[in-house]
Amino acid sequence: MEGTGVLKHYGVLFLVLLIISGALPYCSSQPTKRFQFNLEWKKVTRLCKAKQLLTVNGQFPGPTIAVNEGDNVEIKVNNRIAKNTTLHWHGIRQLRTGWADGPAYVTQCPIRGGQTYTYRFTVADQRGTLLWHAHYAWQRASVYGAFIIYPRLPYPFSAPIQEEIPIIFGEWWDLDTDEVEKTMMATGEGPAISLAYTINGLPGPLFPCSNKDTFTHMVEYGKTYMLRIINAALNDELFFAIAKHSLTVVEVDAAYTKPFTTPAIMIAPGQTTTVLLTANQVPDSTGMFPMAARTYLTSVFPFDNSTTMGFLQYKNTRSTRRTKYPVHPRSLKVDNLPQMEDTPFATKFSNKIRSLASPEYPCNVPKTIDKRVISTISLNLQDCPKNKTCTGYMGKSFFASMNNQSFVRPSTSILETHYKNISSGGISSEFPEKPPHAFDYTGGNPSTQNMNTEFGQKVIVVPYGTNIEIVLQDTSFLNVENHPIHVHGHNFFIVGTGFGNFNEAKDPAKYNLVDPPERNTVAVPMGGWAAIRIKADNPGVWFIHCHLEEHTSWGLATAFVVQNGQGPSQSLLPPPPDLPSC
Numbered sequence: 001m002e003g004t005g006v007l008k009h010y011g012v013l014f015l016v017l018l019i020i021s022g023a024l025p026y027c028s029s030q031p032t033k034r035f036q037f038n039l040e041w042k043k044v045t046r047l048c049k050a051k052q053l054l055t056v057n058g059q060f061p062g063p064t065i066a067v068n069e070g071d072n073v074e075i076k077v078n079n080r081i082a083k084n085t086t087l088h089w090h091g092i093r094q095l096r097t098g099w100a101d102g103p104a105y106v107t108q109c110p111i112r113g114g115q116t117y118t119y120r121f122t123v124a125d126q127r128g129t130l131l132w133h134a135h136y137a138w139q140r141a142s143v144y145g146a147f148i149i150y151p152r153l154p155y156p157f158s159a160p161i162q163e164e165i166p167i168i169f170g171e172w173w174d175l176d177t178d179e180v181e182k183t184m185m186a187t188g189e190g191p192a193i194s195l196a197y198t199i200n201g202l203p204g205p206l207f208p209c210s211n212k213d214t215f216t217h218m219v220e221y222g223k224t225y226m227l228r229i230i231n232a233a234l235n236d237e238l239f240f241a242i243a244k245h246s247l248t249v250v251e252v253d254a255a256y257t258k259p260f261t262t263p264a265i266m267i268a269p270g271q272t273t274t275v276l277l278t279a280n281q282v283p284d285s286t287g288m289f290p291m292a293a294r295t296y297l298t299s300v301f302p303f304d305n306s307t308t309m310g311f312l313q314y315k316n317t318r319s320t321r322r323t324k325y326p327v328h329p330r331s332l333k334v335d336n337l338p339q340m341e342d343t344p345f346a347t348k349f350s351n352k353i354r355s356l357a358s359p360e361y362p363c364n365v366p367k368t369i370d371k372r373v374i375s376t377i378s379l380n381l382q383d384c385p386k387n388k389t390c391t392g393y394m395g396k397s398f399f400a401s402m403n404n405q406s407f408v409r410p411s412t413s414i415l416e417t418h419y420k421n422i423s424s425g426g427i428s429s430e431f432p433e434k435p436p437h438a439f440d441y442t443g444g445n446p447s448t449q450n451m452n453t454e455f456g457q458k459v460i461v462v463p464y465g466t467n468i469e470i471v472l473q474d475t476s477f478l479n480v481e482n483h484p485i486h487v488h489g490h491n492f493f494i495v496g497t498g499f500g501n502f503n504e505a506k507d508p509a510k511y512n513l514v515d516p517p518e519r520n521t522v523a524v525p526m527g528g529w530a531a532i533r534i535k536a537d538n539p540g541v542w543f544i545h546c547h548l549e550e551h552t553s554w555g556l557a558t559a560f561v562v563q564n565g566q567g568p569s570q571s572l573l574p575p576p577p578d579l580p581s582c
């Protein structure tokens with residue numbers, strides 16, 4: 001008896017020691033959810049044409065990952081194609097587990113064809129809708145899916161939810177998107193564009209051969225539904241609305257918001273928005289209400305100007321046969337969908353998003369900062385090297401940059417370089433903290449400017465616990481444009497936004513330090529700026545980049561290194577044994 005007591009005692013002590021020493025990668029009291037993702041080709045037909053599509057488990061969109069707050073997650077990825085790949089769990093904090101974050105050559109080397117890698121991490125202190133997607137080349141064109149975190153506590157809104165409806169936007173390409181990127185980089189031109197937007201992989205009735213490829217969801221009059229809206233498109237911000245219905249936003253990027261009602265939403269690639277919808281309209285005899293999404297246009301580059309459409313189908317109406325649409329031209333109208341150029345709507349919508357800031361979910365925005373970095377986010381037009389032919393605008397090549405630094409992927413993972421303390425490898429900590437030349441960023445005549453950029457891997461390095469503010473300043477080089485900037489490994493607070501040039505003397509006084517939105521991706525206003533605050537409490541290397549894939553390819557990116565703090569609980573874990581090597 002005494003013996004077992006002592007043993008028990010030692011057992012507990014051992015566990016306590018393990019936890020204190022930080023040797024346990026995650027809290028062992030929580031269950032582990034396991035998933036198997038096979039990357040494979042699958043023949044998929046859309047818009048009258050079949051093509052081989054890169055998929056996870058043959059599904060398009062890919063499988064949903066649904067876990068509970070606090071769960072440990074293991075996703076075993078078997079790469080069964082003759083291409084490299086990596087996967088990213090977009091918005092997951094990855095506390096101390098940067099090895100599982102996914103961006104190729106930033107936190108890991110690619111998983112090569114035939115190889116396997118298991119992503120292991122814990123989902124802590126986040127709840128709501130996120131997404132996962134490939135983070136290699138332009139593979140996320142078809143390799144994406146929902147990542148849902150069910151909360152530990154009841155929802156902070158009272159409406160009983162009848163059902164959850166995923167609304168995942170994507171783009172349909174006839175071309176191989178890896179080739180689109182390669183051609184773009186080789187010629188210096190802008191990229192080809194997609195043929196259609198999709199809702200849950202389906203373009204809808206405005207496209208040829210697509211009546212059968214239309215997302216339709218049955219609803220019951222008087223019931224409230226939770227829409228988990230995800231923008232997985234490659235290169236386009238989108239507006240979304242459902243005819244005659246309003247949407248109540250309750251959460252963005254897996255952080256609760258103060259609920260507000262809106263006729264439509266704007267959602268940038270990488271962003272997620274959870275809304276409540278009450279089926280409270282009187283349907284006509286068809287019982288159908290269309291929903292639609294199209295681009296929020298802020299660029300002069302060629303773009304996909306199509307509209308994807310789906311339907312809410314009210315139950316118990318005369319016509320419930322799916323084959324009947326387009327029922328009537330009138331039923332294909334979504335009057336509350338903003339016009340493509342409606343920047344006032346986009347601005348008003350973004351400004352309504354506020355953190356819930358309740359006792360259960362306090363808004364932990366840093367009230368003071370240790371460091372402010374002001375960075376331009378810009379397109380560039382690079383002079384063509386003598387030995388190359390560039391067929392971009394004016395015989396030059398398009399690029400993009402932050403503070404005139406175009407990020408070029410290194411040949412090995414930056415996280416590994418950092419962990420092994422290798423000073424070589426070309427990565428430097430000298431990312432400029434201010435634009436190298438001050439100019440009228442958003443005014444002036446851009447065509448008279450020198451729009452060249454510099455190439456490399458300059459990163460921002462901060463000690464553990466730093467409160468850092470990053471001001472993202474759009475420029476008018478080529479065109480002013482809305483850029484969705486995504487930060488890995490941290491949520492941030494959008495404390496201020498504005499049009500024109502950021503004024504360091506005046507604008508900080510107007511910041512919202514009470515209930516600013518908490519996100520992982522900020523849509524920086526076109527011709528304007530956004531100030532974000534981050535508590536750098538996650539040791540590792542974290543990619544910061546534009547979530548328009550074309551801009552990432554052109555170099556609109558950097559990385560942010562958070563050094564280890566005190567002791568194991570503030571230190572990056574060792575790399576897992578199956579981490580791919582370069």
Ligand SMILES: *[C@@H]1O[C@H](CO)[C@@H](O)[C@H](O)[C@H]1NC(C)=O
Nearest residue numbers: 294302303304305306307340
């Ligand atoms: C979309 O663009 C195409 C090609 O540039 C053009 O022919 C068409 O009229 C445009 N459609 C809309 C709705 O603007």
Ligand SMILES: *[C@@H]1O[C@H](CO)[C@@H](O)[C@H](O)[C@H]1NC(C)=O
Nearest residue numbers: 186384385386387388389390
């Ligand atoms: C062009 O010249 C640069 C050096 O000036 C060299 O690094 C590059 O490999 C050359 N490219 C081709 C296609 O010859």
Ligand SMILES: *[C@@H]1O[C@H](CO)[C@@H](O)[C@H](O)[C@H]1NC(C)=O
Nearest residue numbers: 418419420421422423424564
């Ligand atoms: C990393 O390198 C720096 C500079 O060479 C050195 O001061 C530091 O002690 C090294 N750290 C480790 C963990 O090796």
Ligand SMILES: *[C@@H]1O[C@H](CO)[C@@H](O)[C@H](O)[C@H]1NC(C)=O
Nearest residue numbers: 404436437450451452453454
């Ligand atoms: C960016 O760097 C290039 C190359 O060094 C230089 O020519 C250009 O003037 C710089 N532009 C800005 C805005 O700093």
Ligand SMILES: *[C@@H]1O[C@H](CO)[C@@H](O)[C@H](O)[C@H]1NC(C)=O
Nearest residue numbers: 083084109110112411581582
């Ligand atoms: C795949 O990744 C490995 C490791 O970085 C690299 O050596 C190889 O060239 C890549 N393959 C392709 C086709 O890019």
Ligand SMILES: [Cu+2]
Nearest residue numbers: 483546548551
């Ligand atoms: Cu961008």
